[in-house]
Amino acid sequence: MLSNFRVTAEEMIRSHGGRVTDSRKRILALLLSEKNAITHREIESRFSNDQLDRVTLYRVLQWLVDNGLIHKITSDDHVWRYHANQDAYRHQHAHFKCTKCAKVVCLEDMPSDRKLSLPAGYRFQTIELTVKGLCEHCA
């Protein structure tokens, strides 16, 4: 099934006018196959055998973010986590982080249309919402 993701990945990259390089295909295909958002370190370890330069990985990830093919999530452990932009996850959405195993999952909705009042003169841009708790395995 990973070859399916490779085909999808290649189409996504090509459709954004970027050069279709081997690293981009492999990394995006991997992210498409991952259910949860994962760290740079975790991506590296998925490629343990095939060589993958860590700087290239950082640069490819940023390229994928800049081109809207994946998104990255900040966290209180100060490590970025990356997740493919499939279907439900294109628009703004909230995230859940397990305080025990550190797993991060994208929640489908951002329940944010409630008015939160900013101080006078402040301009709203986006909202970042992370729910913390225990996941199914850790609860």
Add this chain to the structure above:
Amino acid sequence: MLSNFRVTAEEMIRSHGGRVTDSRKRILALLLSEKNAITHREIESRFSNDQLDRVTLYRVLQWLVDNGLIHKITSDDHVWRYHANQDAYRHQHAHFKCTKCAKVVCLEDMPSDRKLSLPAGYRFQTIELTVKGLCEHCA
């Protein structure tokens, strides 16, 4: 007025049963005098003349957090910001971060009546909410 903060700081530390050390007094007094949440680096530079070891600063900040005298806020620049727990900021609250000047302010309320549905089996603990936008000076 900073001497006022020093007295308050000393009382707060003593009431928590901790040893009243010079570093704790100075650092907490500074945080009490600061309107916004600031970084370790910013705290250091406020003490530019008086010597203040950076490791001690980290350790004092963590002690103050652990004893509920201050709280710390994570951010997408992956740097902690610290703020005293005065009045309105004892309970859970949301934060605002300016995307231009990186200023972080505590908002007074956490609009928490949002029903965000977690996947089955997940257990809720806390919510972290950061509004991003432009502050009064940068708007």
Add this chain to the structure above:
DNA sequence: TTAAAAATGCAACAGTGTTGCAATACAGGT
């Protein structure tokens, strides 16, 4: 096939935060 442009690999670096340990300061009892 060729050449310009973009991406890669490597080494070195930067910033934030942590750890181990010896020296020092605090608090409580005398």
Add this chain to the structure above:
DNA sequence: ACCTGTATTGCAACACTGTTGCATTTTTAA
């Protein structure tokens, strides 16, 4: 005021994530 056990400090070294510069390789389009 002095002693003493213990918490805290200061310093050096370290860990980790992420970045930068630059020479080499790969991609694409003519």
